[in-house]
Amino acid sequence: MTARGRHHQAKREQAAAMIQVLERGDFATIEGLRDDPLSVLRTWPGIQLILAPESSAGSGCSIAGRYDDETDPPTLVVGTSRSYRRRGFTALHEFGHHLQRTNVELGQTLFAGLDSEGLEETACDEFASRVLLPDDLVAESIGTAGPAASDVVDLFVRSQASREACCVRAANMLNGAGAVLLLDDTGTVLFAAPRGLVPPARGSDQSKTPLIEAALRQRTSAQRDKTFVTYRNGDTSEYLYGQAAWCDDHEYLIAVVASDNVPWMPLALPRPGTRRSRYGTWWTCETPGCGETFKIMKPPCQRCDQPSCGHGHCGCTAVRTQRDRECTACRLTLPPRCFEGTSPICRDCV
Incomplete structure (x- = not known):
């Protein structure tokens, strides 16, 4: 199985596990979330839900919203799109982040893989779509x-x-x-x-x-x-x-x-080798603090489609690094999870 095939399988398994976590609880049913996700999540214990203009709601998510776990309680921020249906999908997506970051079993699954951030994000999409669209309706x-x-x-x-x-x-x-x-x-x-x-x-x-x-x-x-x-x-x-x-x-x-096997054609075969490529061209690493210029001689990262420099940096690294900040005590540059909220001092130095 290819790396993308493994990721596809992993996100589906993670989403199924997220639904099982909900089914073991006693606050609300999957059917209730399907019928009116915004109303149900507004009253969900341990979280708050707010609507915000999409320009301020956006983040690294694939939809217009974000999950803020630095507030008390954690906040689901949902963009005020014109579509009520879309707001429901966004709210469920952000709730998926909450489930994965607060449930031990779900969190362990994330960090067992090489791309925990990518799996968390795609599993949220998968979870939201499965809540809203049961299998029998899709089959119709x-x-x-x-x-x-x-x-x-x-x-x-x-x-x-x-x-x-x-x-x-x-x-x-x-x-x-x-x-x-x-x-x-x-x-x-x-x-x-x-x-x-x-x-x-x-x-x-x-x-x-x-x-x-x-x-x-x-x-x-x-x-x-x-x-x-x-x-x-x-x-x-x-x-x-x-x-x-x-x-x-x-x-x-x-x-x-x-690439192949489409339902509207009796025979649809893949056509490898037709992609326009940057192979053999020069590239400058966009990761802060690196900036290495190198010739592209190997396939790009399968997640971000960016080439990797000699230090192993790709577009994924650049995005993660932009969120890092320096601790004013130890002077180490660390990811956000190492700090308490907006504190300038990391958890180890407090």
Whole structure:
């Protein structure tokens, strides 16, 4: 099994364990969370939930919200998007962070792997989508052959779940490497749910890719057998099979892209070697304090799609390092978990 395959399996197992933690409790049912997640979580013991403008709610999360465990009690911050469904998905996602950071068994699972932050984040998406979309409802829209773009739109129409939750559940049913994307009416990625494929970043422009360009130009559903996704560094994926369908009166676009085994084609084989690569080009490490310039001679990190310098730094390292701060007592640069709230002195020096 590939690294991405192991990560996919791990996030599903972690999300299932998170649901089991809820089912062992006696405060609320999964059905209650599904029907009205915001109301239930507002009264959940040991946490508080607040709404905030999306610009201040954002963080490293894949959705517009954040979990703040430096407050007492910890806070679920949910962006005030126009969609009540989306706020519900965001609240459940942030609640997933709370579960994983306060339950010993869930926390041990996180730190047993090499990419605890990545697993925590994707498990939150998986958890939220499974709460909102039970298996029997998903099966009514998506068959065993995997999702077409119209299937994802149908799942959204049939349910009370957000578009993001529908994308996550649909991506889990892909039979090959791929992703389910939510884009706005300009072709900008709002959310991406991958399975075995490096997804395009949130906020990236996909309007020039063959599939999205056709959907935007025609203002109808589109299908392309040779499309791709573009990355912010200028790279593209290998050729993908893709379908796109409009949602909510042409306000949002749902796209399904996959390397092979798509349900709308009788035979869809992978096409390796069609990716545009940076191999052999020069790169400067973006990690603070490093800045090494090196020639790219090996595959990029499978999580962030950035090359690694000679010190092993990639885009993941750069993001983590930006959150670190220096202890005024020992002068060591340490991650946020080593400090009590906003204290300038680390826990070891107090």
